[in-house]
Amino acid sequence: MLGSQLSLGLGLVSASDALLALAAHSPDHSPHRSGEPYRRAISGIYARLAATYRALLGAAPARHAVAEAEPYADAAALAEDLDVLHRSLVANGSGALARGRLRHLRRAVKVFGFHLAPIDLRQNSDVHERTVAELLEVARPGTAYAAHDEAGRCALLLEELATARPLASPHVRYSDETEGELAIFRAARRAHLRYGTGAIRNCIISKTDDVSDLLELAVLLKEAGLLRPLEHALDVNLVPLFETIGDLENAAGVMERLFALPIYRVLLASHAHTQEVMLGYSDSNKDGGFLSSGWALYKAEGELVEVFARHGVRLRLFHGRGGSVGRGGGPSYQAILAQPEGAVQGQIRLTEQGEVIGAKYGNPEVGRRNLEVLVAATLETSLRPAEVAPTPPAFLEAMQALSDAAFAAYRGLVYETDGFERYFWESTVISEIAALNIGSRPASRKKSTAIEDLRAIPWVFSWSQCRVMLPGWYGFGSAVRSFLAAHPKDGLALLQRMHRDWSFFATLLSNIDMVLAKTDLAIASRYAALVKDAALREAIFGRIRTEHQATVEALLAITGQRELLDGNPLLKRSIRNRFPYLDPLNHVQVELLRRHRDSDGNEGGAIDGRIRNGIHISINGIAAGLRNSG
Incomplete structure (x- = not known):
């Protein structure tokens, strides 16, 4: 499709030297296209894409290339070739064509790469602790990692991070949990080698409460080759998740101690001195209620801003919000504007969950509008005047x-x-x-x-x-x-x-x-x-x-x-119009619950099945009517 649009001949337009070189390296030698460098360049790009498809998926693409070509090493190489097309068109009076399909393709390559959608890895810190404890006990009997205090744990972990020697042995059979955790990280490493590091960018540690939780993950990443001490390379972001009220209160102290470790600062340099921190809205609310959760999150953000500024590290906050107000939901624009000074530094990350995804992004126009709102709020908050008076x-x-x-x-x-x-x-x-x-x-x-x-x-x-x-x-x-x-x-x-x-x-x-x-x-x-x-x-x-x-x-x-x-x-009018339809569902649900619980499954399979199905339908209906309820 792109080739049909860019059929420009040299008799009508000029082309950059880089574009001519790209066309010259193309396996398309048809005399019919000898004077059409853009088409020849695109044929070469497609030939390399087809080879990349075969290399990654082991199958031939639906449309065959004009000839065999070398596959792309990564999506960045493809993006560079497309940039050559773009720059040549703009420089030679064909900028309007650069704003068509080519622009959409360049954006798709930038966003999706060869991996489509990036994913995060997330695991509870207790699982990491048990896995590391088993690995240490097998490699160094008598270590008794779990019995050490925080300082002792950090000392052991830092000792392991200083060497490239692996802990895990292929000749040892570990517990199912440990084998499973190691398999996940090894699969992540294979995904990086095959699709690029954009496929898996973050490893999130649930229930982070101290520095050792991050160092445990670092040790496990080293086992899979995602952290290479001798190269000072870390292929993913280590993202602590502070969830409970107590963890939020300790968040700044944990990051302060983490940044004081020279080995971690070296690894952070490979990520442009940017550290992501995830904040949990749901568990902090369940732990202490809506008001205390909101205040704990606000204070934690302000304290983190101070710690990061003191250490010269850029902060990226990841807000683990749900759809309901009880899980951090509510209007996104107002929520971003209400962030403490310095908490939104030109970037913000947040989750969209449950029925909110369908409501906000199920329609392209509505989805675009919601994204515009997020961008506008992020820009407005980041560009606040520096002389804004502090909170009294x-x-x-x-x-x-x-x-x-x-x-x-x-x-x-x-x-x-x-x-x-x-x-x-x-x-x-x-x-x-x-x-x-x-x-x-x-x-x-x-x-x-x-x-x-x-x-x-x-x-x-x-x-x-x-x-x-x-x-x-x-x-x-x-x-x-x-x-x-x-x-x-x-x-x-x-x-x-x-x-x-x-x-x-x-x-x-x-x-x-x-x-x-x-x-x-x-x-x-x-x-x-x-x-x-x-x-x-x-x-x-x-x-x-x-x-x-x-x-x-x-x-x-x-x-x-x-x-x-x-x-x-x-909103008042919307709720008033919705509730006459919603309220009867609640009354139906109560009656179905009563029958289901009174029957205790004794009404017969078909009848009880219909009751359970009715409960299921009523749950979906009430959730849809209330909207931000999950």
Whole structure:
């Protein structure tokens, strides 16, 4: 197709020396194209692409090349040949042709290379720890890696990183877990050699809580040849993921100690002194509630900015946001603008998950619009004037007090109330979500019903389905009530000023406003009725009702609104129009849940199957109606 567009002859246009050289090296020697250097060059490019296709996939492409040619070593070599075409066209009066299919092809090569979509590797730090411990114990019996403190672990790991000698032996049979981890990294190395380093760029360490977690991954990468100490080469980014409230509070200290290691700074130089850090919204919310999670993330970002600036390292933050407000969701534009000063340095990375992907990118025009919004917010935040006044200390102190009170209220209900775990499993669809296998991973990390072991996605999703939306607002009402009790004279005025002058606080309240508008305690009471213990039901749902009322009152008092979403009339109208169709689904779902649980599978396969299918359909319908619920 490109060759048919670029049929320019030398009798009409000129061509650069580089383009003529590219045409001269082409295996296309047809006399019919002797005066068409662009076509000949494109034939040569395609011949090399066809050879690359055969080399990578072991099969012939659908369209045969004019002759055999040498395959491309990497996608960068292909991009350079296309750049030769582009520069020649622009320099010789044919710039309009360079803006057609050629521009799209050059962009596709830049984005997709030979690998199509890049992937990240991600594993829990505990798995890396067990794998490294086994490798060390086999290679150096008596090491007892797990028994060492942090300093001892780092010393052992740094000793291994200083040498190219591998730990793993092909003559030793390791545990299935260790063999599996090594196989993954070796497969990543093969992917790099075959498709280029763009195929796998990042290795993310879940539950990072100290420097040894990053060094353990570095040792495993060395085993696969993805880290080569003698060459000072690191082929992937080591990305710590700080998830819980405690981990977020320690994030800056961990990176400070990491940057103090000379060997790591040498490796970082191969990545243009840029370090990516991932922040977990979901688990921090489940750990401490919406308000405390948001504040912990904000503080962690500010502290990381200071540490990175001090060490001369460029920070790239990776925000692990979900679709729901309880997992960091909400309007992306406002979320980016609410980042601390210096946290967005011309680049930002974030996740889009669940039904949000279809809603934002299912339509090309809508997808383009969402990408434009992200780019605009990133540019606007990065180009803030340097002389912008810092956040007033009074705002920071007030936010810390609110966070502490909200944390206590949230933990008091979720983790310190007897029977709460039972209430949650009986009053929500969590059991059906786990049984229906509609998620990408099991609902719990372990075979238990403990809240601590439950994954954040089903936790938030279950509260959304029953219209409580608890992870998106619980604790705020108690926090404001406590703050106003401690500051009876000027407390409310200070909170109102924070809402007016501080984008971070305004975004928090905007998200709470949206979540509260989607909460319906009347419907939620029907789900609560599924709890068999009446005393437990009344005790916990009564607390939820009281906190909900306090949160609505606090929000309206601070924002000055008469009703929820007065400040966002478009969303208010959208919700008002959707809920007459959504609410009946909740009532149907409650009845299906009651029948399913009462039958305990005894109604017969066909009937019970229809009930389970109905529950599944209702879950999808409610999620679609609520939109950002997962």
